[in-house]
Amino acid sequence: MAVRRGHVIVIPHAAQGHLAPLMKLSLQIAAHGVKVTLVNTEFIHEKVMASLPAKALEEDQRPPISLVSIPDGLEADDDRRDYVKMTESMRRVMPGHFMKLIENINSRSNGDEKISCVLADTAAGWALEVAEKMGIKRAAVLLSGPASMALALHVPKLVEAGILDSDGTLKTDEPITLSEDIPSWSSSELSWSCSDDPVMQKLLFAYVSTAAKTFKFAEQILCNSFHELDPAAMKLIPKALPIGPFSTTNHFETFAGNLWPEDSTCLTWLDKQTPGSVIYVALGSTTMLSPNQVGELALGLELTALPFLWVVRSNMTDGSTAEFPKGFMERVADRAKLVQWAPQEKVLAHPSVSCFLSHCGWNSTIEGLTIGVPFLCWPYFADQFHNRTYICDVWKIGLGLEKDENGIITRNELSSKINTLLSSDEIKANSFQLKGVARKSVAEGGSSFKNFKGFIDQI
Template sequence: MGAQTHVLVIPFPAQGHVAPLMKLAHQIADYGIKVTFVNTEFIHEKIVFALPENNEKQMMKLVSIPDGLGPEDDRNNAFKLTESILRVMPGHLRALIENINMLGKEEEITCVIADLSFGWALEVVGEMGIKQTGFCPFSPSALALSLQIPNLIEAGIIDENGIPLENGLIRLSIDLPPWNSNELTWSCPGDLTTQKVFFNYTSSISQAAKLSNWILCNSSYEIDPSAFDLIPNVLPIGPLLASNVISHHAGSLWPEDSTCLSWLDTQPTGSVVYVAFRSFTIFSKKQVEELALGLEKTGRPFLWVVMSELSYGKIVEYPEGYVERVAKFGKIVEWAPQEKVLAHPSIACFLSHCGWNSTIEALTMGVPFLCWPYFADQFHNRNYICNVWKIGLRLDLGEDGIILRNEIKDKIGRLLCDYGIRENSLKLKETARNSISEIGSSKRNLECFIDQIKN
């Protein structure tokens, strides 16, 4: 029997990286291509645990390799996780591929799609003579910034540790919104150790891009043409949606609470404020309290996703009597099926951290934003949302760097009365949807990629 196309997919071990790559992997499998999806053992266990009981038969094989850390280790420690990954995972990935290839010609890995944050994986498969494809799970503008790091250092704009040499704006082109010098994708004000880890990872993306035969990006050319003009060899194939694949489960690391969908069914059209910061966002007890009271003061229905990580890994403490007071018009869940929530007609707006997955999902559903970025590319995504696409408003910090309850209440009120933002949101929704239609640019790019890896 002759060899068939067999794609191995490996994401960086974090929710915002696993989910879009799994959506892409499902789409590739829907073309009849064999797919093996590789997670770390830690992430693999979470995904298997989170699979719904009625999950459809998987269209791909899920496997795992060690990340070198034990179950007791803190994987939020960026330095420790990075060191362990680079020390342990390359050898395990090579062994995995060799073991698969030994099963016969029909099983051989013919292409590897690796997160651009995992440039080492592209090096490994390049040495093995396998086609290399980089995947960008973040915004195209963030990718453009990463590719320009050597030029920014040479021009004296940042030093070799990524620290800006002058305060002000950093601009890559006249058509791209500039970056504030303290809001670069690797910026961690007050934590230079973590910032150095993030900068090294971001810098490595430039080399990973050079190793890639193709770079796939979770966006469309029509959404951000100026950024894509700065990225060579790129194929925009987004927005990637779970609803566009046969198996709708797309890499959630936590079980989804579907009761929020039946609750949304009971709410008036365009009435509910959806609040979700997804993973990694951490608030102080005071900030959680201000957010809770701000939502209460609106008097509007709200759906709030609250994870334990939201407050430094501790059980979130609400103001006294809060849960009982808001029970008639608010619902709080630990994790939600976000695409289905954003697509629900009762949703009025999205209070978001502006991570790229959340951004691309909400704009594809035509939902306006209230922006509350936390780190990485989220600040620049906010600039797009508020200043370029004009589909949302920003929340401003008050006393002691806290966003206060009245700011939250007032901005929600302003957002829901801004018909210009609503109109812009619906126009961008149409643009995004058109790109993944049967004749859309992203659909054509994906089919072009499929054809090339089959040959």
């Protein structure tokens, strides 16, 4: 076994979509002989530990990283879906606890075990500030697409030029263009304009506006992407180091950083389906649908007459359990599988899966394109709308769904687009080609492989 050199402390933002990729990155770093400590809030840590299968805690199955926690400042019964309250509490309370954690680790360690580098999610920029004060090397980890970060870094200039007002509202009818090689943003595609709640919009814009300040504390920006995917946007991010796609190609894939237990019975179910026949439906960890929309989605899947695997979270419908149209479950019983959470990469890689009905979060986007599965796009929040533009218009590996005059994606729209997607040889060919480019980037000699090796050598 390689001698451990260096000790990296990794801190994700307290959300499923942030934890999962940083868990992957932590395991990749540890596989190169570096000691890694992953820090979650106490609330998230408990969820992660509870979601692990029993065998994962056996001596020979434990991960090669340390999982620790610090308080987020909220009480146990506080509503952590109150984004404003949670964000303010974390920024106020966590830097002090994080500094103490590093001091405690260093006081108990010999020279090789002391913290040598802090890797912080860009949404946890305060951790980079702590690292700078303590004289520790530091890197931010970008978990969105590069174009979204390029836009965030340009926000101060866009406000100064009068294109955006101080609350982030687009003041002209013209979309925002950063480069002729990067798709422009309409007013509805700005990552902070997706919420109907003006308070939430203000908070999201304030977060995006601080990107330049956050990056000031980072010596490098590690990106869960690869250079060939979007070179134009990469050029606009100083210090960017694309090292993705982050992968779980190790035997510790049990530690996926899930906040819900994975239901692996869906893999056995997939084994029994015809190759290239199954629609995989997974709209992420935060998407909320109205009861009416859940009904239309269910009936649209039924209309296709194809088998489908649908991830239905218990809190997907306004905090209550989703209810399906009368008789739906009985009618689709022989061709449907519903789970609360799925081992997504294994599902996407299964030969029975034909397409991915996705919310277009960056993790799902990068996983789907790396495996070569065509997309049906249903964005919900933040950068997901611009990711859809890349999927449909730039890479041409998927189709978008259009809402009707009532803001609903109807059963007929869904059924029709699935049929069009599955009959498109062009989309299938583009998906296969992009999969090859993604895999080549992380193979020996590839662009991300070289960047990652260089980063490990620095540590």
